[in-house]
Amino acid sequence: MSFVWPQDPRDLFVERYPQMVAFGLPASDVDAVRAAITEMWPDAPGGWVREWSQLADRYAADGRHDLAVLAYGYAKFPTLANEPKRMALARQAEEYQLAAAGFPVDFSRRILTLPHQGGSTQVPVHILAAPDLPADAPVTLASGGVDSWKMDLHSLLVGLALQTRTRIIAFDLAGTGETSHIPMTHDGGTEIIEGLITEARRTGNGQVVHFGLSMGGYYSARTGLTGAVDAAINIGGPVEAAFAPGRTFAFGMEGIVGNALGFNESPSPEEQSAEFAKFNLRHLLDQDTNAPMLVINGADDVHVPQHDTLVFQGRRDTRVDLIPGTGHCAITKLPEVMPVINDWLKRTLGI
Structure with a gap:
């Protein structure tokens, strides 16, 4: 694959x-x-x-x-x-x-066995927590996207662990990183997330947050819209317009996405578009079941249209920030974004 x-x-x-x-x-x-x-x-x-x-x-x-x-x-x-x-x-x-010996947080690595396609599969996770965090703290599931994975986002995840006072369970999406043995199909990738949520509810006080960056934001938008988690943070996630037929990719993203989806050779634009279209979340956007949600992206994102951020405006229990002067996931303005995330999450969970 x-x-x-x-x-x-x-x-x-x-x-x-x-x-x-x-x-x-x-x-x-x-x-x-x-x-x-x-x-x-x-x-x-x-x-x-x-x-x-x-x-x-x-x-x-x-x-x-x-x-x-x-x-x-x-x-x-x-x-x-x-x-x-x-x-x-x-x-x-x-x-x-x-x-890890120099991390300012407690660290452990675990291999979880999660349900998948009628059987099971192994998913490596990294658990990060403030040194004095009580065992009954909320848990935040966190992932990057199709090309920036859990170890690549270490400094961001450490900041989340220290500032939000939640236990971070970092993982790679299906089709990426240490979970590349599973294609990122629209249903199989979601099944992995569901297994992680179940595991997270057993780990702390039962409260589970889902933080996703880029394609990870797609999955956190999904769990937020279904109410499967207690709070969802979507940073730069595609949800609808990014999956429209005929959409083109920039900076090699067509090959990156094609690999994540499980193609064995470079797919035609039509093949990739047909597979990617299955991820469209319009059916969930039409419902009113969402958990509290924070949706953030940069206004100059070349990968995800502004629509996929602004479509959340007006939803109950939802804050939307489209940040000018920065691109995909507002990466260049993380010093401004992280305090927003931390404050919103503390208020939402009552920490």
Whole structure:
């Protein structure tokens, strides 16, 4: 369930450079890797995975496991389309566990066995909590999207754990990261979320929040709209217009999404559009069963139309913020977004 596609690595730097630096990589190191990379897929000098992995190796050798996590995260970016990418993810997981001793939160890694398609499947999760958090605290399920996964979002998740006083259970969506063995079908991906909610209700005081970034925001919008959780935070999630027939993708997203959906070779635009259209949440938007919801995105998002944020305006128990001057998931304005999330969640849960 993987394939490569023609991709100019320069395009990925155009979009992702602000995130690379904002999440903690030194700009000088990112600039050096950017200058060295000439090709996307070969595991050779000038290849994306090789150059990023060499930077990660240097960080690891210097004992900077935190930076190695980020660099290996970009080595495996944007999808696990070949063996070098999968090896980079494995090294990222190793470095993450080595870095855990320096985390300002308590950390544990668990492998959950969850129901899936009439059987079961294993889903690795990372649990983050403030050191003095009581056992009966609420739980926040948290994920990124199709190309930024739980270890890539570490600094954001630590902030959530410390500021919201909830226990974070971080996971990768079906079709991505350490859950790539399951295609991200519209029903199978949802089944994994349902299993995680059940597990989360057993873990703390029974209150469950669902936080999703990008495609993760699609799933948190879904659980929020159905009322399956006690509160839902959707950051930059597609819900309706993004799934419209004929929609085009930017910055290699057609290959990233195609891999997540489980295609073995590059699908035609018609094949991918037909599969993606099944995710449309209009049938839930037409209902009035939602839990309290916070919906945020940047006004200049090239992936998700503004409609998919603004469509939540006027719903009960729902706050909507479309932030000017920033793009997908408002990543470049996270210092402004995080206090909004923290304050809203504390008020909503009565923390």
